[in-house]
Amino acid sequence: MIQPEERMAAALARLILDPAAPPARHVAVGAASPIPAAACWLLRKLGTPIRLSLLHRPRGNPFSAGTRELFDLAGQGRIDLFFLGGGQIDGQANINLIGTGDWPGTAARFPGSFGSAFMYLVTPRTILFREEHSPRVLVPRVDFISAPGLSPPDVFRRGTAQALLTGKAVFRFDAARGRFTLASVHPGETAESVRAATGFAYDAPETVATTADPDPEWLAALRGPVRAEMLETYPEFCRRVWPTA
Template identity: 75%
Template sequence: MIASHEERLIGAVARLILDPAAPPARHIAVGAASPIPAAACWLVRKLGHKVRLSLLHRPRGNPFTEGSRELFDLAGQGRIDLFFLGGGQIDGQANLNLIGTGDWPGRDARFPGSFGSAFMYFMTPRTILFREEHSPRVLVERVDIVSAPGISPPGVFRRGTAQALVTGRCVFGFDGAGFSLVSLHPGETAAGVRDNTGFDYAGDDAPITPDPTPGELAVLRGPVCDEMRETYPDFCRRVWNAP
């Protein structure tokens, strides 16, 4: 079985979720429009790991009876271990910009807005950043607008920050100060990633991102796809030819 690009990204995110060096992920929440992070969570669960998943936009079986307010209260108490965030721009200090480019509030190009990022990024012990587009316009030296800062000064209450950034080209790790290259997806080169990244990072000598195993691919194409179809019908059609 040959893994598709999306399946590789799902596998890479799943390995980060299971990273034994990271704080435990007992309860993971996934926000809107996040098929790859959601699939990675389902893969972890379907592989038999005990994890509670709260998928915010699942039309049926949505775990919340007080909407997103309940999600934020859970996170505030420290009951969510891992969340996923992205950004229209992400910079080398893991600052996220979901608001826009140019002058405030995004007069050049307006993105949707910060959603809950300015809160969630502080409240979970770790965050996996996911942004498929890996280009100098997305991965910038410094974001135009900070929706949510990646680093806070001492004394500011914060449980965690980015664990890693997964893009369509590679996986970067984040150590609380800067990014370092962890692995290159098949077909990518160290020089190509450097050319397409607007911020500086450590390391060029990195292994190839491993493909999901045949067993993992079978789980993705079967039970994971079944769980995803109602929330992400287009994604499941495109990636797995689901009816």
């Protein structure tokens, strides 16, 4: 049986490979991101020539000055793709990692903005990723903007969200229109169930595709060499997703 995490990793891998998006030669993956890490390892194991900088691994990245060097590299435009999440994400692709209620999060406090306020603007391509797909996460308007999805034309910005992947669906983001379009729903979901679980307005085609399962070659790679690479850093994740591998 295909695990939801395997399907999400494969969906992310397809988004990374999208020929219409800016090239992904150098991808950085943050510490709390096992599924994006799995997607990147999958592409590497299948022979895609991408450079991976894994921030959580002492030897998984080229940095000898921690994240200071990561941000310097990104500032120059030398990180092509980054993943961001959010306690809240809205229909204009704004993300909120600060909290809800009054500043700085009197109702619910999220961990903080980390590098998002910088990375979202200086990175040519961002994939938004959040497993929880619910009206409390996908909101009409975030309470606070950690990092904006859109910027006025005079603000220096290399790119924005390409897509949003959740535990239920894939959305594409159209920066010109400032709006998401439903691209596919995962097996078990429908256009209606996704609409009901999404707090922001978005477009959808008349017939919505189902998110493709990873093919046997991808599945074998995920369960073999990808798992082996991930085991040291994400032991809990590997035990949960691949208990018998």
